[in-house]
Amino acid sequence: MQLRLVLATAAVALLSAAPALAIDVKIGVLNDRSGVYADLSGEGSVIAAQMAVDDFKAADKGINVSIVSADHQNKPDIASSIARQWYDQDGVDAIFDVPTSSAALAVSQVTKEKNKVFIDSGAGSTDIVGKSCSPNTILWTYDTYALANGTARTLLKQGKSSWFFITADYAFGQALERDTAAIVKNLGGTVTGDVKYPFPGSDFSSYLLQAQGSGAQIIGLANAGGDTVNTVKQAAEFGITKGGQSLAALLVFITDVHAMGLETAQGLLVTSAFYWDRDDGTRAFAKAFAAKNNGKMPTMVQAGVYASVLDYLKAVDATKGKDSKAVLDWMKANPTDDPLFGKGSILANGRVLHDMYLYQVKSPAESKGAWDYFKLVDTIPAKDAFQTVEQSGCTLG
Amino acid sequence: MSAPADDRTEASTTPVATSDGRHHAVVFVALLALLCIAPFVLYPVFLMSVLCFALFASALNLLLGYNGLLSFGHAAFFGTASYVAAYAAKDWNLTPELAILLGTTAAAVLGTAIGALSIRRQGIYFAMVTLAFAQMVYFVALQAPFTGGENGIQAVPRGRLFGLVGLDNDLTLYFVVLAIVGCSLLLIYRIIHSPFGQVLKAIRDNEARAVSMGYKTNRYKLAVFVMSATLAGLAGATKALVFQLASLTDAHWSMSGEVVLMTLLGGMGTVFGPLVGAATVVTMQNYFAGFGAWVTVIQGAIFVVAVLLFREGIVGVLSRWIRKPL
Numbered sequence: 001m002q003l004r005l006v007l008a009t010a011a012v013a014l015l016s017a018a019p020a021l022a023i024d025v026k027i028g029v030l031n032d033r034s035g036v037y038a039d040l041s042g043e044g045s046v047i048a049a050q051m052a053v054d055d056f057k058a059a060d061k062g063i064n065v066s067i068v069s070a071d072h073q074n075k076p077d078i079a080s081s082i083a084r085q086w087y088d089q090d091g092v093d094a095i096f097d098v099p100t101s102s103a104a105l106a107v108s109q110v111t112k113e114k115n116k117v118f119i120d121s122g123a124g125s126t127d128i129v130g131k132s133c134s135p136n137t138i139l140w141t142y143d144t145y146a147l148a149n150g151t152a153r154t155l156l157k158q159g160k161s162s163w164f165f166i167t168a169d170y171a172f173g174q175a176l177e178r179d180t181a182a183i184v185k186n187l188g189g190t191v192t193g194d195v196k197y198p199f200p201g202s203d204f205s206s207y208l209l210q211a212q213g214s215g216a217q218i219i220g221l222a223n224a225g226g227d228t229v230n231t232v233k234q235a236a237e238f239g240i241t242k243g244g245q246s247l248a249a250l251l252v253f254i255t256d257v258h259a260m261g262l263e264t265a266q267g268l269l270v271t272s273a274f275y276w277d278r279d280d281g282t283r284a285f286a287k288a289f290a291a292k293n294n295g296k297m298p299t300m301v302q303a304g305v306y307a308s309v310l311d312y313l314k315a316v317d318a319t320k321g322k323d324s325k326a327v328l329d330w331m332k333a334n335p336t337d338d339p340l341f342g343k344g345s346i347l348a349n350g351r352v353l354h355d356m357y358l359y360q361v362k363s364p365a366e367s368k369g370a371w372d373y374f375k376l377v378d379t380i381p382a383k384d385a386f387q388t389v390e391q392s393g394c395t396l397g
Numbered sequence: 398m399s400a401p402a403d404d405r406t407e408a409s410t411t412p413v414a415t416s417d418g419r420h421h422a423v424v425f426v427a428l429l430a431l432l433c434i435a436p437f438v439l440y441p442v443f444l445m446s447v448l449c450f451a452l453f454a455s456a457l458n459l460l461l462g463y464n465g466l467l468s469f470g471h472a473a474f475f476g477t478a479s480y481v482a483a484y485a486a487k488d489w490n491l492t493p494e495l496a497i498l499l500g501t502t503a504a505a506v507l508g509t510a511i512g513a514l515s516i517r518r519q520g521i522y523f524a525m526v527t528l529a530f531a532q533m534v535y536f537v538a539l540q541a542p543f544t545g546g547e548n549g550i551q552a553v554p555r556g557r558l559f560g561l562v563g564l565d566n567d568l569t570l571y572f573v574v575l576a577i578v579g580c581s582l583l584l585i586y587r588i589i590h591s592p593f594g595q596v597l598k599a600i601r602d603n604e605a606r607a608v609s610m611g612y613k614t615n616r617y618k619l620a621v622f623v624m625s626a627t628l629a630g631l632a633g634a635t636k637a638l639v640f641q642l643a644s645l646t647d648a649h650w651s652m653s654g655e656v657v658l659m660t661l662l663g664g665m666g667t668v669f670g671p672l673v674g675a676a677t678v679v680t681m682q683n684y685f686a687g688f689g690a691w692v693t694v695i696q697g698a699i700f701v702v703a704v705l706l707f708r709e710g711i712v713g714v715l716s717r718w719i720r721k722p723l
Contacts, residue, residue: 034693071692075646076549077446077636078682084442085683088567102644105551109641125548132551170539171546199539 024064025322027309028086030079030107031097031122033071036225039255039296041122043069045097045305047292051285052309061317068092072103079103080110087114093322094119094312097305101125101172108137115324119312121304124251125172126179126392129351133394136324138331138350141304142273144172144251145387148180150271150356151248154378155218156187160246164216165194166207166231168223173199176222176250192216199223204231208238217245224251229260236264253299257361257373265373266363273356274300274340275374281339290371297371307338308352344382349394356385420721421586424669432575441567442639447679448578449636454659454671455585456628461657462666463589464621465601466516469524469653470531471629473511476538476648478504478630483550483643484543493556493564497577497634504630505623507534512622516615531653538648549644553637570639577635581628586668588624597621629656658696662703664710669723673711 029049031041046069053065068090072079079098086092087110095111098104099122111118112134119138120128124147129139152163163184167177173196181191192214195207201223208231211219219240221231228249235247248269254276257265276286276297285306289298298306315330316322336344336352344354359374367373389396435444453475460466482500485491491499515526538544545551555564564570588594599607600614607614637643646652655678663674678696685692707714716723 034691071688073682073692076551076642076644077640077646080640080642081442081446081683085440088442089440102548102551105548106640106642106644109552127548171548174546198536 022062022064023316023320023322024066025058025094025313025316026066026068026090026092027312028083028090028092028095029067029069029097029305030072030082030086030095030103031069031099032074033069035074037074037099037122040253040299041097041099041301041305044289044293044296044298044302045069045121047289048298048302048306049096049309051289051292052306052313056310056313056317058313063313063316065313072098072100074100074103076100076102076106080106083107083110084114087111087116093117093324096120096308096312097122097301099123099301101128104128105132108132108134111136117312117324117327119308121308122301126175126387129347129349130387130392130394133349133392133396135350135396136328138308138328138346138352140308140352141300142271142356143351143386144176145179146273146356146385147250147271148176149183150358150380150385151220151250151269152180152183152189153187153380153384154358155246155248155269156184156189157378160217161189162216163189163191163218163220164211164214165191165220165222166204166211167194167196168199168201168227169196170199172224173222177220180220180222180250199227201227202230204234205238207231208235208240212238212240212243212245219245219247221247221249225256228252229256232260232268233264241267253301254297254371254373255299258296258371262362262364262367262373265361268361269377270359270361270374271356272300272359272374273354274298274303275357275359275376276303277372277374278357278376285340295370303340307336307340310338311336347386347389348396349389349392350396351386351389351392353382353386355382356380418590421668421723424723425583425586428669428672429579432579436568436571441571443679443683445567445571445574445639446636446683447676448574449632449639450656450659450675450679451672452578452581452635453629453632453656454663454675455582456625456632457656458660458665458667458671459585459588459628460621460625461660462670463594463601464597464618466618466622467524467657468515468527468622468625469650469657470511470527470529470534471626471656472648472650472652473527473531473534474504474508474626474629475633475636475652475656476643476645477507477534477633479633479637479643479647480538480544480550482634483553483637486556486638487550487553488543490554491556492560493558493573493638496556497631497638500634500637501627501630504633505627508623508626508630509619512619512626516618516622528650528653531648531650535645535648535650538645544643547645549642550637551642553641553643555638555641564638574635574639577631581631582672585628588621589668593617593620658700660710662700662710664712664714664716664723667710667712667716667723670710670712677711 029046032038033042058065070082094117101123104120104123121141124143126143126145165177167173252270315327319326332346341354346352358377478500481503482496485499486496511530557563659674659678660671664670
């Protein structure tokens with residue numbers, strides 16, 4: 001008994017002595033694990049965070065990272081109470097992912113109050129880095145402006161100048177339509193009309209017929225998730241793309257395309273911050289990721305979690321501590337660089353600048369296998385892809 | 398016929414009533430003592446959320462358990478009050494007590510309007526009518542410019558109570574919430590055990606008979622509907638300050654369903670049932686969050702078990718064991 005105690009004490013002493021200045025970091029991955037966004041964030045984001053910790057070799061650098069995760073069920077009150085509890089009781093230092101803008105805004109608020117770090121990858125409201133911006137919040141992957149901008153700019157460059165919008169009638173849909181329409185008009189295009197439908201919708205036939213009748217070259221879909229999937233499916237039944245019009249879905253994830261199938265989705269234009277088959281770096285990551293995630297390729301949200309955890313750990317390593325202000329200052333002062341998003345930087349309002357891409361969904365004939373879905377149409381350089389701090393309406397910096 | 402013992406307790410008035418009051422008082426005091434110690438052991442924000450939902454469920458229980466009206470649209474009152482209180486505190490810079498008061502009043506006004514129309518129907522039709530009104534409120538919350546759409550009203554300041562006491566400290570706020578909820582529960586207890594409450598129970602058990610005895614049942618039903626809506630609003634307004642946000646979740650139909658679940662699980666028609674039900678459901682949502690997708694499955698399974706094995710709810714079963722109404 002006593003021998004065992006001595007041994008145990010010795011072992012504990014050895015373990016704690018080995019990394020001389022160990023920093024214990026606890027990160028929380030908070031996202032949707034049971035609802036509509038579970039596929040594009042969910043457990044995959046936790047896997048991505050763990051991969052970032054492993055790839056960074058955090059343990060060798062004297063940083064002990066533990067990861068906790070929870071389901072916010074896309075409800076802001078649950079998100080805010082979990083975040084509070086994590087910060088107050090469980091000693092969480094930084095929260096990652098958080099899809100659903102309302103939940104993200106709530107977590108951003110709590111993070112600011114507790115002076116911790118929040119790096120969002122899953123949500124897309126420009127308010128997060130705009131009028132509700134916080135010095136403690138960073139928005140990594142995308143936002144509605146970048147989606148609107150990416151799609152509209154490139155298509156106008158190709159001479160597709162007349163647009164018709166099918167818009168989900170709630171704040172997100174309206175913001176997406178407003179931003180896109182503004183860019184279209186700025187660049188000399190025209191908006192021939194729009195139709196707003198109550199969210200969520202299931203029968204889009206009359207809206208699609210209106211869009212078809214408008215004669216616009218591009219039908220912009222200012223909606224997301226199941227609504228987009230349904231609109232695209234029904235558009236395929238009406239043969240809209242075969243009639244010469246193009247569908248531009250303003251927010252589509254690769255998991256949505258996977259759900260629709262190429263037969264339905266082919267020809268769809270998609271703005272994305274990440275595609276697994278872009279270069280060697282992304283392919284290597286995707287291969288390792290898919291092996292751990294039942295063969296499913298990473299979405300841009302999961303890629304964003306990987307990249308943001310990596311950058312956060314770099315900052316912890318560089319500042320030799322986890323003081324929120326020091327870490328955030330370091331992240332904003334130094335360029336970001338990772339295999340998935342390449343080189344970039346972080347603005348004072350927390351907006352991460354990186355290249356965005358416009359992809360087109362391949363036809364079944366072009367696709368060489370599972371998850372081979374996108375072909376590159378255009379790259380939008382980081383400096384043109386996002387709003388500047390002044391445009392965002394954020395008063396920081 | 399089935400339970401002669403119960404009939405006797407109902408029939409004999411004074412002596413049993415005082416003994417009822419005594420054991421209720423004991424439970425109340427024990428509960429209060431427990432809740433005063435609780436924030437030093439458990440996480441205060443979690444406890445505040447339990448308290449708010451306990452009040453919400455008790456408000457529904459007043460209508461469902463004591464008047465037999467199943468409202469499937471109580472989220473409308475909860476959500477409206479939550480939005481109004483949040484807006485008043487954030488954009489008009491009102492002190493928290495005024496914001497809560499304004500939110501509660503809004504719920505009372507809405508309750509009067511919806512109640513006056515819905516009580517004309519009974520049973521499943523009543524439930525559907527309330528659900529329909531709640532959906533209308535939900536769409537207003539989604540579309541109206543001041544609600545912030547699906548982002549809700551965020552960053553609501555907790556402010557200073559009466560302009561004096563800062564509520565940013567979780568513990569201070571906890572005791573304020575405890576006072577609000579405690580007083581409301583006592584009020585509900587008083588309503589249930591008043592002559593008015595007796596008439597409500599008579600209407601629940603046999604409306605035709607109550608009418609034949611000369612009671613204008615519609616007035617009673619409207620009165621209790623408005624009381625229930627007002628108290629649900631008080632819960633919503635308080636919750637808005639606790640979480641510092643008002644969102645669509647508060648007005649969504651699933652919130653109406655959740656509060657029915659809490660009431661049924663805890664024990665419909667019991668004084669303490671809704672408290673236990675709310676505590677159970679909120680605990681599941683908070684502490685099982687780590688199970689991810691399994692939370693809703695576990696919640697569903699527990700509900701199925703509750704319906705199959707103890708239909709009177711947790712407190713209903715306890716009350717049967719100790720042979721005293723709780």
